[in-house]
Amino acid sequence: IQNTLILPMTEPELSFRGDIGIADGRIQFVGKADPSFVAQRVIDGSHHLTMPALVNAHTHLSMILMRNYKDNLPSLQAWLSEIFPIEDTLTEADILTASRLAIAETIQSGVTTFCDMYFHSEATAQAVLEGGIRANLGLTLFGDEASSRARIAEREGAMLALRDDPSGRITLSAAPHAVYTCTKETYQLANRWAREHDALLHTHLSETRKEVDDCIAANDLTPLFYLESIGALEGVRSLFAHGVFLNDEEITHLAQMNASIVHNPSSNLKLNCGIAPTSTYLKRGLHLALGTDGASSNNNLNMVEEMHLAALLGRLEGNLSAWEVVKMATLDGARALGLDQKIGSIEVGKEADLIMVDLAKSHLTPLNDPFSSLVYSAQASDVSTVLCKGEILMHDRTLTHIDVETLIEESNRTWSDVLKRR
């Protein structure tokens, strides 16, 4: 990539013009071109900025099928009671179609890594491998010990085979849904499974006031300390989606843990949950990543839009900088998934997960501050080129691995079929 504005995300506010050399999926040089490097292909970056690809650290990918279905119900609980019965009818074939379309949308907004909590992960994995991107896939658990044991027995062979895929693009998590849908024993099983297989522990945490109040009423502890008390978090890297309502003690405790909070601003606003005080969290030393949550509570998988909202909401209670927001969506997202040694910044030796943003746009001119431009002015459609492990997944807005038109037709057929099953 020649003569591009590079945002390496290695130190605050740093940007400079230069070249990036890529070979065997890895970054070979950044800045000044290595004279001995012979490029098979040169991409002109003179009208673009080049940055690490975005990381969507919390989603339920295949919920795109339920996009704009049962919107604006009064609470998270009311919405879930409409969604759960539909989810019970989804088949592996439905999930494959949905995942393929969702991955097209994901790449089109500049994301090459997502962290998923959903069902039929083998189907999502197939779509990930076809699409050329990366994912952390959850072994999603609900309910009591018996149902969790059955699910683990049914799924773990396939999940472990996916983790060992030679592409190295799939990692795993144990993903108990939430304290209000899983028993203590399910969380303990999840913890054991995560430790045994070096997987993350991915769960929803303190998303609503009601969740926190109910947990205190039942256990005399807030959700985080309840999970600690039952040993659910011992010895694992934890990924907590939402964390909207964390008290002072929880914030202090989280800052010392091997854990990240995933901020999902669109979902929190749309489901009327609240606003996570991200500026305070950062000041107190918490690790924050950014996610879209499922498309049926967002209602898209657009991480550029998510950066925009995070930046605006961050102004409400503090002073979240544009650079901090971009870092949440890149390096800190990679860190949250345990992938920061591989991706998340532009450095020699890292795998080349990069995006190029077209700056020759009226709404991005003049370019006084590239980080501000990204979070306050840019649109997902400004992402022109996407590379994962050095492979081009989109160039000049054309997807190289995915036929979107066919997938739109298939997804519409799938959804009408799902509705008939009710």
Ligand SMILES: [Zn+2]
């Ligand atoms: Zn979620």
